[in-house]
Amino acid sequence: xxxxxxxxxxxxxxxxxxxxxxxxxxxxxxxxxxxxxxxxxxxxxxxxxxxxxxxxxxxxxxxxxxxxxxxxxxxxxxxxxxxxxxxxxxxxxxxxxxxxxxxxxxxxxxxxxxxxxxxxxxxxxxxxxxxxxxxxxxxxxxxxxxxxxxxxxxxxxxxxxx
Numbered sequence: 001x002x003x004x005x006x007x008x009x010x011x012x013x014x015x016x017x018x019x020x021x022x023x024x025x026x027x028x029x030x031x032x033x034x035x036x037x038x039x040x041x042x043x044x045x046x047x048x049x050x051x052x053x054x055x056x057x058x059x060x061x062x063x064x065x066x067x068x069x070x071x072x073x074x075x076x077x078x079x080x081x082x083x084x085x086x087x088x089x090x091x092x093x094x095x096x097x098x099x100x101x102x103x104x105x106x107x108x109x110x111x112x113x114x115x116x117x118x119x120x121x122x123x124x125x126x127x128x129x130x131x132x133x134x135x136x137x138x139x140x141x142x143x144x145x146x147x148x149x150x151x152x153x154x155x156x157x158x159x160x161x162x
Contacts, residue, residue, distance in 0.1 A: 006118060007111070009136050014107040016143045017100035020047060023150040024092060031157055033088055036149070041082065043153055044095070046146050048087040049078050051099035058139055059106055065122045065132055066113075075125040110136065 024032070024043055032044040041049060057076045064071040118133040130138070
């Protein structure tokens with residue numbers, strides 16, 4: 001069982017899919033494609049990005065750090081994935097469900113770790129050495145960034161509707 005402060009972070013991570021779902025609830029198809037700026041993700045891009053980074057980034061990194069001694073962990077270019085995978089043509093409910101399921105699995109794994117396992121490490125491309133503890137913090141920061149983006153878009157749409 002992780003120490004209490006790590007447990008709080010894991011609990012926060014577990015809440016993200018529900019928060020995302022509330023922010024994207026009842027948006028129209030055109031609303032899903034609105035961006036705050038050309039350089040930022042739209043709603044559907046944010047959700048698809050969260051899904052892909054959760055599965056291909058965080059899940060893979062957690063597993064490799066737990067199973068291997070100091071694995072090299074490749075970086076993921078989220079902007080490139082958005083274009084290559086045509087996020088705007090993807091289904092929001094499917095992307096949200098996949099993100100939710102992957103996050104549930106990751107939080108389950110993280111809750112099952114003993115304190116020493118949070119200190120296992122790998123080398124993340126572009127970052128350097130990272131422990132599971134550090135990865136957990138990165139996940140929380142990443143979630144916060146995307147929740148801010150989604151909240152901002154939702155707020156903008158609400159103001160336009162008024």
